[in-house]
Amino acid sequence: xxxxxxxxxxxxxxxxxxxxxxxxxxxxxxxxxxxxxxxxxxxxxxxxxxxxxxxxxxxxxxxxxxxxxxxxxxxxxxxxxxxxxxxxxxxxxxxxxxxxxxxxxxxxxxxxxxxxxxxxxxxxxxxxxxxxxxxxxxxxxxxxxxxxxxxxxxxxxxxxxxxxxxxxxxxxxxxxxxxxxxxxxxxxxxxxxxxxxxxxxxxxxxxxxxxxxxxxxxxxxxxxxxxxxxxxxxxxxxxxxxxxxxxxxxxxxxxxxxxxxxxxxxxxxxxxxxxxxxxxxxxxxxxxxxxxxxxxxxxxxxxxxxxxxxxxxxx
Amino acid sequence: xxxxxxxxxxxxxxxxxxxxxxxxxxxxxxxxxxxxxxxxxxxxxxxxxxxxxxxxxxxxxxxxxxxxxxxxxxxxxxxxxxxxxxxxxxxxxxxxxxxxxxxxxxxxxxxxxxxxxxxxxxxxxxxxxxxxxxxxxxxxxxxxxxxxxxxxxxxxxxxx
Numbered sequence: 357x358x359x360x361x362x363x364x365x366x367x368x369x370x371x372x373x374x375x376x377x378x379x380x381x382x383x384x385x386x387x388x389x390x391x392x393x394x395x396x397x398x399x400x401x402x403x404x405x406x407x408x409x410x411x412x413x414x415x416x417x418x419x420x421x422x423x424x425x426x427x428x429x430x431x432x433x434x435x436x437x438x439x440x441x442x443x444x445x446x447x448x449x450x451x452x453x454x455x456x457x458x459x460x461x462x463x464x465x466x467x468x469x470x471x472x473x474x475x476x477x478x479x480x481x482x483x484x485x486x487x488x489x490x491x492x493x494x495x496x497x498x499x500x501x502x503x504x505x506x507x508x509x510x511x512x513x514x515x516x517x518x519x520x521x522x523x524x525x526x527x528x529x530x531x532x533x534x535x536x537x538x539x540x541x542x543x544x545x546x547x548x549x550x551x552x553x554x555x556x557x558x559x560x561x562x563x564x565x566x567x568x569x570x571x572x573x574x575x576x577x578x579x580x581x582x583x584x585x586x587x588x589x590x591x592x593x594x595x596x597x598x599x600x601x602x603x604x605x606x607x608x609x610x611x612x613x614x615x616x617x618x619x620x621x622x623x624x625x626x627x628x629x630x631x632x633x634x635x636x637x638x639x640x641x642x643x644x645x646x647x648x649x650x651x652x653x654x655x656x657x658x659x660x661x662x663x664x665x666x667x668x669x670x671x
Numbered sequence: 672x673x674x675x676x677x678x679x680x681x682x683x684x685x686x687x688x689x690x691x692x693x694x695x696x697x698x699x700x701x702x703x704x705x706x707x708x709x710x711x712x713x714x715x716x717x718x719x720x721x722x723x724x725x726x727x728x729x730x731x732x733x734x735x736x737x738x739x740x741x742x743x744x745x746x747x748x749x750x751x752x753x754x755x756x757x758x759x760x761x762x763x764x765x766x767x768x769x770x771x772x773x774x775x776x777x778x779x780x781x782x783x784x785x786x787x788x789x790x791x792x793x794x795x796x797x798x799x800x801x802x803x804x805x806x807x808x809x810x811x812x813x814x815x816x817x818x819x820x821x822x823x824x825x826x827x828x829x830x831x
Contacts, residue, residue, distance in 0.1 A: 377692065407792065412757070415709040459711070466710050473757055473789050474750035475708055483711035484703075488695055498685040502678070524696035531696070532703040533715035540719040548721035554814050555718055557821055558725045561812065562748040565729035566741035583819060593721075607693060 376609035378520065384654035385515040386448070391644040392522070393446035396458055399482045399637050400438055401465045404431035410471035416463065417471040425464040434461055451510040451518065452497065455490040459483060481529045482637050485522040485645065492521025523613070523645045527603045534600030545597065552589035553582035559631050578630040596623055606646055617646030726813040728752050730790065733806050743803055745794035754789045758782040783809040783829025806830055
């Protein structure tokens with residue numbers, strides 16, 4: 357009995373950590389594209405910044421003057437183009453051109469914003485995912501021998517390569533965040549976890565000085581908890597660090613991807629409630645690429661099609 | 672001939688890359704670490720230090736009342752601190768400063784002016800905001816953990 361139980365347990369672990377490439381069927385791929393397009397559309401800068409210079413050039417801003425991207429005369433047509441590109445991508449059309457355009461548009465606008473002297477981190481993870489998808493599709497297109505057909509329309513193989521590239525880029529972002537914590541703190545990040553209450557206080561004060569917000573409910577209680585029981589911060593930060601450094605495990609198979617996705621989203625939600633740090637872009641991209649509701653929807657639609665569809669085959 | 676050769680090399684490279692399933696993740700990780708802050712790449716340094724002391728910047732008007740920067744300028748306190756930190760880092764890189772606690776009054780004023788120029792530039796977000804005419808004062812409030820309690824201290828950085 358005991359041996360059978362152990363075998364079952366090891367079997368479950370093996371199923372969770374065994375490498376098994378994630379392959380999306382045609383219907384799931386279509387739904388995944390639409391969901392990823394939603395992530396892109398939700399993260400687009402929709403207002404011209406009106407900024408008229410790059411006092412502290414950031415990234416590509418050192419080589420290119422992106423001031424034009426803040427001018428409404430340029431920005432508005434570029435924005436329309438961006439939504440058209442996202443629509444084309446959702447339909448599986450001209451994927452390399454469409455994603456390339458989104459990448460260039462968002463990089464132009466974000467680089468101009470960051471060239472004002474303040475570095476934000478909201479949009480990077482989504483754009484890294486776009487870059488990963490673009491590279492994945494490009495490699496699939498080259499491997500398939502190139503040709504116009506692959507440029508005009510994305511097939512299931514290219515789409516799978518793209519989605520895989522996007523997942524890998526997101527995993528890279530989380531891994532880098534974990535490495536940064538180890539390196540920037542001189543390896544003492546967890547030892548210093550008692551100081552985390554200062555970060556909580558900082559976020560609270562930023563809300564107070566920016567909008568006159570006072571912490572309420574769980575956010576308010578969290579500060580006292582951190583002061584009285586610093587081990588809570590240690591547990592929390594250990595979990596977060598392990599999740600980031602172990603992000604590569606999310607690429608092992610579908611089950612590992614879902615587990616990684618749920619844990620990451622749960623962690624972000626918790627930080628949202630307790631610290632007021634929502635990281636919405638991160639949650640959206642992880643939800644679509646790792647938890648992947650498109651898979652469940654495709655299974656349901658496929659089953660419905662088999663039951664009630666005319667041809668008797670799932671698409 | 673040259674075109675065919677290039678195509679073959681490209682195809683072979685793509686096939687080799689695809690043989691290692693996580694090549695994209697490794698490349699992006701490497702680029703993020705090497706390039707640092709270079710949109711869309713980043714070394715994601717948020718909350719990576721857990722320092723013994725932290726601080727926020729806030730702004731008051733001439734009457735001493737706090738100006739809620741998010742409401743008035745569309746800019747929250749966090750980006751102000753980032754501009755401040757960067758200006759301090761520039762002074763250190765130029766050899767004009769060893770530690771931020773050693774800032775002279777003129778250096779503080781110079782940094783405050785830069786931060787306040789950034790603040791007045793504001794954030795459009797589709798809203799037309801009235802220009803804030805009055806003089807602004809920039810303050811820095813620091814927080815330190817001592818004996819299980821958070822101690823705070825405030826200093827005026829400058830005005831503009």
